Amino acid sequence: MPVISTKLRARLLDALAHPNRVRILEAIKSGYTCSCEIAPDLNMEQSNLSRHMKILVERGILIPEREGVRINYRIADEDIFKLLDMAGELVRRNAERSILEEEAG
Amino acid sequence: MPVISTKLRARLLDALAHPNRVRILEAIKSGYTCSCEIAPDLNMEQSNLSRHMKILVERGILIPEREGVRINYRIADEDIFKLLDMAGELVRRNAERSILEEEAG
DNA sequence: TCAATATATGAATATATGAGAAAATACTCA
DNA sequence: TGAGTATTTTCTCATATATTCATATATTGA
Numbered sequence: 001m002p003v004i005s006t007k008l009r010a011r012l013l014d015a016l017a018h019p020n021r022v023r024i025l026e027a028i029k030s031g032y033t034c035s036c037e038i039a040p041d042l043n044m045e046q047s048n049l050s051r052h053m054k055i056l057v058e059r060g061i062l063i064p065e066r067e068g069v070r071i072n073y074r075i076a077d078e079d080i081f082k083l084l085d086m087a088g089e090l091v092r093r094n095a096e097r098s099i100l101e102e103e104a105g
Numbered sequence: 106m107p108v109i110s111t112k113l114r115a116r117l118l119d120a121l122a123h124p125n126r127v128r129i130l131e132a133i134k135s136g137y138t139c140s141c142e143i144a145p146d147l148n149m150e151q152s153n154l155s156r157h158m159k160i161l162v163e164r165g166i167l168i169p170e171r172e173g174v175r176i177n178y179r180i181a182d183e184d185i186f187k188l189l190d191m192a193g194e195l196v197r198r199n200a201e202r203s204i205l206e207e208e209a210g
Numbered sequence: 211t212c213a214a215t216a217t218a219t220g221a222a223t224a225t226a227t228g229a230g231a232a233a234a235t236a237c238t239c240a
Numbered sequence: 241t242g243a244g245t246a247t248t249t250t251c252t253c254a255t256a257t258a259t260t261c262a263t264a265t266a267t268t269g270a
Contacts, residue, residue: 004193006127012192012199013127017119018258022111036216048259050218060199069216069267077198083191086184087117088109093182094117094165123228141246153229155248174237174246211270218265226257234249240242 015059020044021052022084028062029081033072120164125149126157127189133167134186138177 016022020042027038039049053073056062061080062073075081121127125147132143144154158178161167166185167178180186 004196005124006131007124008196009189009192010122010124010127012196013118014122017115017122019110019112019115020258022115022118026111034216045260046217047219047261050216051258054218060196060202066267069214071217076202077195079191079195083188083195084114086188086191087114090182090184090188091109091113091117091165093184097165097181125228139246150230151247152231152249156228159248171237174244176247213268213270215268216266218263220261220263222260224257224259226255228255229253231252232250234247236247237245239244 012059012061015055015061016080016084016087018052020048021056024049024052024056025061025075025080025084028073028075033074034067034070035073036070117164117166120160120166121185121189121192123157125153126161129154129157129161130166130180130185130189133178133180138179139172139175140178141175 016025023042024038027041032038032041035046035049035053038044039046042049044052053062053064057064057073060076063076065072065074121130128147129143132146137143137146140151140154140158143149144151147154149157158167158169162169162178165181168181170177170179
């Protein structure tokens with residue numbers, strides 16, 4: 001199995017390392033397919049959303065498919081959600097640890 | 106099960122979103138415990154390494170434990186490596202997709 | 211072709227991050 | 241306590257990123 005460079009992995013993670021981009025992926029998970037739907041839902045400027053979308057596409061996380069004037073985005077690899085879930089799980093456990101440490105002094 | 110905020114998840118991912126921090130975690134995985142060993146191994150400035158270590162500690166990924174002059178760092182939650190592995194896997198699959206697309210035209 | 215809608219981009223600004231150098235701090239041991 | 245080592249902090253510069261506004265581009269259908 002080839003080793004994936006730290007640079008490429010960091011680049012993927014970096015694509016996810018912004019609250020708005022996590023929100024965008026969740027919006028898509030919940031059924032939205034085009035940024036014309038996502039922008040009002042997330043209350044983001046269209047231009048700003050467009051730039052975040054570009055990043056997600058560039059890094060291979062989303063695949064754009066034009067349908068008339070709109071562009072539908074689909075998840076390139078559904079396992080990206082496993083990664084996001086895992087991040088949530090790690091945050092949760094970390095919070096628990098912090099609480100335990102506080103109690104222990 | 107409580108929902109973990111996009112912000113916190115992005116913050117965790119952001120901690121991993123730098124090649125050097127991925128390298129640091131790999132160095133620790135491979136057995137290094139203190140930054141005095143990691144700095145020369147990764148050929149990083151000590152002060153620079155220190156700041157990256159701080160980020161990893163702040164975000165709950167590493168736990169520092171002083172042992173005399175040195176500070177040993179241990180992984181707070183080994184599942185962080187699952188997340189890193191998954192990132193590698195996603196990058197790998199993405200690369201394969203790109204190649205297939207090229208071939209398909 | 212023109213209007214309407216969706217998306218992309220250039221420019222400007224604010225903020226964040228990364229890095230190195232030097233100084234400060236913390237610890238151990240003689 | 242003083243020397244030596246490990247680590248952190250502070251300062252500063254350069255670069256990267258995020259955001260908004262205004263404008264440009266692309267697509268469809270009348």
